[in-house]
Amino acid sequence: MQNEFQLEVSTDVLLNLNKDYIGSLVEQARLNLSDGQIDALKLLVTAKKGQELFSQLEKTVRPYAEAETRLGKGEVYKKFGCDITERMTGVSYDFTxxxxxxxxxxxxxxxxxxxxxxxxxxxxxxxxxxxxxxxxxxxxxxxxxxxxxxxxxxx
Known part of the structure; x- marks a missing residue:
């Protein structure tokens, strides 16, 4: 019988994730996959759906967060284990x-x-x-x- 890779997806859990913990979750999943304890296709589909969910959610939420959060130049807002700064993104030049x-x-x-x-x-x-x-x-x-x-x- 295969053990299911369990990942609780709640706002509280997600807000408390950090890179080290994410890395350890992925490593545990890799170990379980290599041991045959997890259905690889099920985990791939889970990851793909999560990626799509969070990609769409970020695109929807970002304009609201940017409108609400105004930081001074060089100011760093620390919240939920993240450093949030305001800067130019997607910079491009039109030479025409x-x-x-x-x-x-x-x-x-x-x-x-x-x-x-x-x-x-x-x-x-x-x-x-x-x-x-x-x-x-x-x-x-x-x-x-x-x-x-x-x-x-x-x-």
């Missing part, structure tokens, strides 16, 4: 507004080369054995890489 001729020219060149590269890659994907170009140079088929694994889709 600069109207820089050199940047615009480089971007156009890169775009054209990327398009040509994609077209060549499409051709190279069709090669299944070595061929020779018009100059007699051998062109080998690309190496097809991948890993067989389980895809979990939540219904």
């Amino acid at each position: 507004n600069c109207d820089d001729a050199e940047w615009n020219e480089l971007s156009a060149q890169i775009e054209a080369l990327e398009k040509k590269k994609k077209e060549r890659e499409k051709f190279l994907k069709t090669i299944t054995k070595p061929i020779f170009d018009e100059n007699g140079v051998q062109i080998n088929p690309p190496i097809h890489k991948g890993k067989l694994g389980l895809a979990v889709s939540i219904k």
Whole structure:
């Protein structure tokens, strides 16, 4: 009979988790998996569903928390075993507004080369054995890489 890996999921328990404890839970699960004490597929589905739940929850809650919590520059808010700071996230730059001729020219060149590269890659994907170009140079088929694994889709 298999022992079930038990993880209590309550707000109080989650708020008191720290990295060391999370690491020890994962290590215990790994040991139980390697000993055959846990149904690996059941634990994978549990982890996937938990990941989806908490990902959606974070996206929903984050705007509210950011609106309610205003910290000064460099200020650290310590709560629930976490350090919370306010800073710029997802920083990016849009250079199209600069109207820089050199940047615009480089971007156009890169775009054209990327398009040509994609077209060549499409051709190279069709090669299944070595061929020779018009100059007699051998062109080998690309190496097809991948890993067989389980895809979990939540219904």
